[in-house]
Amino acid sequence: MSEQTHRERISVDHPATGRVNQPGREEGVVRAGAPPVEHERPEDWGWHGETGRWGRVGAVVATLFMLAYLVGNHEGRIEDIWVVSIAALMVLILLLDWRRRRNAWRAK
Known part of the structure; x- marks a missing residue:
């Protein structure tokens, strides 16, 4: 048309x-x-960019909670492999974020 x-x-x-x-x-x-x-700016809708320090603290707390799943009454070790793998991925993401902020022009 x-x-x-x-x-x-x-x-x-x-x-x-x-x-x-x-x-x-x-x-x-x-x-x-x-x-x-x-x-319309994103700030008008409530988005202010990154989550900042509290987001990183929350990620560390979530990683510790993931590792707390290792303590329990389960007998198999497959669960442990998954829990440790996911926690390791979360730690890797935190380290990459830390490195990105350290090497950034403006650290937030």
Whole structure:
């Protein structure tokens, strides 16, 4: 469907909509009388980047909880292999994060 046909179809099918030029973005379809969509920063929605120090502390606590699963009344050792492997993966991710932050331009 061509762009012109698409535009005509939108205006015929939905008379309560209009086309607006949005600053720094492509043309958009909005309700009649509505302002154009403006840029929204991730911080406006609650995302502030990294989890910071508390996220790293939480990862260490979660790793210790994983290793606490080794104490129990299970008899097989397959569970131990899985628990230790997952805990080792978590420690590896923590070490890689520590190295990345240490070598970063700005450590957070």
